[in-house]
Amino acid sequence: MTPEPSPASPAATQSPTESGAGSAPKPESTTTVIVAFLANLLIAVAKTVAAFLTGSASMVAESAHSWADTGNEIFLFIADKRGVKKRDDDHPLGYGKETYVWSMFAAFGLFTVGAVVSIQHGISQLGAAEEAEDYLVNYIVLGVAFLLEGTSFLQALRQARGSARAGQVPTLRFVLRSSNSTLRAVFAEDAAALVGLLIAFLGIFLHQVTGSAVFDAVGSILVGVLLGVVALVLVDRNRRFLVGESPSDELETTVLERLLARPEIARVTYLHTEFVGPSRLYLVAAVDMTGDETEEHVAVALRRVERELEEHDVVEEAVLTLSTPDEPSLQPRR
Numbered sequence: 001m002t003p004e005p006s007p008a009s010p011a012a013t014q015s016p017t018e019s020g021a022g023s024a025p026k027p028e029s030t031t032t033v034i035v036a037f038l039a040n041l042l043i044a045v046a047k048t049v050a051a052f053l054t055g056s057a058s059m060v061a062e063s064a065h066s067w068a069d070t071g072n073e074i075f076l077f078i079a080d081k082r083g084v085k086k087r088d089d090d091h092p093l094g095y096g097k098e099t100y101v102w103s104m105f106a107a108f109g110l111f112t113v114g115a116v117v118s119i120q121h122g123i124s125q126l127g128a129a130e131e132a133e134d135y136l137v138n139y140i141v142l143g144v145a146f147l148l149e150g151t152s153f154l155q156a157l158r159q160a161r162g163s164a165r166a167g168q169v170p171t172l173r174f175v176l177r178s179s180n181s182t183l184r185a186v187f188a189e190d191a192a193a194l195v196g197l198l199i200a201f202l203g204i205f206l207h208q209v210t211g212s213a214v215f216d217a218v219g220s221i222l223v224g225v226l227l228g229v230v231a232l233v234l235v236d237r238n239r240r241f242l243v244g245e246s247p248s249d250e251l252e253t254t255v256l257e258r259l260l261a262r263p264e265i266a267r268v269t270y271l272h273t274e275f276v277g278p279s280r281l282y283l284v285a286a287v288d289m290t291g292d293e294t295e296e297h298v299a300v301a302l303r304r305v306e307r308e309l310e311e312h313d314v315v316e317e318a319v320l321t322l323s324t325p326d327e328p329s330l331q332p333r334r
Contacts, residue, residue, distance in 0.1 A: 029080055029159070029180065029182050029183055030077070030080055031155070032155050032156050032159055032182070032183060032186050033073055033076045033077050033080060033182055033186060034073075034077070035151070035152050035155045036069070036073050036076075036152045036155075036156070036186045036189070036190060037070060037073035037074070037077070039148040039149060039151060039152040040066050040069040040070040040073060040149075040152070040193075041070050042148060043066045043144075043145045043148050043149065043193075044063060044066035044067045044069075044070050046141045046144060046145065047059055047062045047063040047066050047141055047145065048063045048067075049141075050063075050137050050138055050141040051063045053134055053137055054134045054135070054137055054138050056138055056200075056204055056207070056216055057121055057122055057125040057203075057213070057216045057217045057219065057220040058138075058199070058200035058203040058204050058207075058216050058217075058219035058220050058223065059138055059141070059200065059204070060118075060121050060220065061117070061118035061121060061122060061196075061200065061219070061220035061221075061223040061224060062142075062145070062196060062197065062200045062223065064113060064114055064117040064118050064121070065114045065118065065192075065193065065196055065223060065227060066145075066193070067113065068109055068110050068113035068114035068227070069110070069114070069189050069193065071106075071109055071113070072106035072107075072109050072110055072185065072189065073106075073186075075102045075103070075105045075106035075109065076102070076103060076106055076182045076185055076186065078102050079098065079099040079100075079101075079102035079103050079106070079181065079182055080099070080182050082095055082098040082099070082102065083095055083096050083097075083098050083099030083102075083277055083278060084096075085098075087316065087317075092317070093276045093282055093316055093317055094276060094277055094280060094316050095277070096275075096276050096277010096278060096280040096316065097241070097242060097276060097277055098277075099181050099182065099277055099278050100181055100238045100241045100242045100277075101238075101242070103181035103182065103185055103234070103238050104235060104238040104239070104242070106185055106234070107185070107231050107234035107235045107238060108231070108235065110189065110227055110230065110231040110234070111227065111228055111231035111232070111235075114224070114227040114231070115224045115225070115227040115228035115231060116224070117224070118220050118221070118223045118224030118227060119220070119221050119224030119225065119228075120224075121220055122217045122218065122219070122220030122221035122222075122223075122224060123217070123221065125213060125216065125217035125220065126214060126217045126218075135204060135208045138204050139201070139204070142197055142200060142201050142204075145193075145197055146194065146197050149190055149193045149194050149197065150194065152186070152190050153187070153190035153191060153193075153194060156183060156186045156187040156190055157171070157187065159183060160174060160175050160178075160183060160187055163178070163180075163183075175187050175188070176233075176237070177248070179241060179245075179275050179277070179278045179279055179280075180278045180279065181234075181237070181238055181241070181278060182278070184234065184237060185234055188230050188233065188234060189230070192226055192227060192230045195226060196223045196226055196227070199219050199222050199223050199226070200219050200220075200223060202215075202219060203215050203216045203217075203218060203219020203220070203222075204216055204219065241275055244274050244275070245274070245275055246273065246274055246275075247273050247274075247275065247281065249333060251273065252271060252273055253332050253333050255271065255273055255283065256268055256271055256330055256332050257332050259271075259285060259287065260332075262305065263290065264289055264290055264301055264305055265287045265288070265289065265290065265305070266287075266288045266289065266290045267287070267288045267323065267329040267330075268285055268286065268287050268288075268323075268329065268330045269286045269287070269288065269323040269324075269327035269328060269329055269330060270284070270285060270286035270321075270323070270327070270330070271283075271284070271285045271286075271330060272284040272285070276316050276317075277316065279313070279314055280314065280315075280316040281314050281315050281316060282316055282317050283309065283315055283317070283318045283319070284318075284319045284320075284321075285318075285319075285320050285321075286320075286321045286322065286323045286327065287302075287320055287321075287322065287323060288322070288323040288329075289301060289302070289322070298322065302320045302321075302322070305318075305320060306318045306319065306320050
């Protein structure tokens with residue numbers, strides 16, 4: 001996993017999943033989703049018209065792809081909004097995991113609508129002998145779609161690069177490991193869309209040159225396979241966070257170092273951190289407090305440290321307990 005921000009680092013402004021340095025600004029994620037939605041809507045309409053006029057199997061696949069992406073952005077927008085709701089009595093750890101639920105819906109949509117329709121239509125067209133017409137229409141639509149998808153992808157890439165740079169990790173590794181499921185979904189969908197457009201172009205071009213519709217049909221199948229692979233990757237990442245994925249060793253080491261840096265804490269004997277939403281951590285630790293205070297004073301000090309930890313954007317809830325004298329101390333693994 002990518003390094004995640006320390007819950008006690010006051011300078012952190014980007015989340016573990018976003019940058020490795022704090023919690024990501026929500027408006028940027030929302031902007032990324034909105035840009036992707038508008039681009040995919042325009043592209044879906046254009047591709048549908050082109051598919052109707054030309055009968056291209058690859059263009060039909062691309063139409064299904066774009067409509068699936070458009071619907072997915074709605075799920076991702078809902079995920080972004082519901083996941084940031086404040087915790088309450090019914091949800092003591094917040095609503096962060098709702099993000100993964102709605103992102104899972106988006107991934108299933110990409111698979112069922114995009115992948116299945118594309119592969120099924122491509123297989124049905126393998127035996128077609130007719131030659132599509134109006135190749136120029138297909139090329140124009142593919143070119144415009146490439147520009148629009150590229151614009152959306154650049155927005156997602158800009159956000160991912162900024163966060164990855166702050167976390168000092170490669171951009172692709174950050175996207176795959178990030179707890180920000182909406183950013184990962186938009187990035188993956190747009191990247192797949194650009195590759196799919198190139199596949200569709202090649203299938204249509206070979207159809208035009210050879211007169212065989214097989215190439216166009218194969219292009220449709222390949223687009224479907226591409227979407228299926230992307231969907232499975234997204235489903236797996238969301239599944240991991242839903243069942244309780246632990247942060248990286250780097251983040252846990254940073255958390256341990258920050259706890260040990262506090263003057264009230266002499267040592268830490270147990271540490272558990274778990275994602276409960278994008279850039280949101282549940283932190284449990286057993287600590288040995290400095291000094292030799294009475295039980296009442298120690299309890300007050302523990303509660304104070306917990307509240308101070310929870311003031312950081314990344315920590316949803318902190319729970320501290322006292323270590324026993326015989327428990328071994330944890331040491332940072334750097």
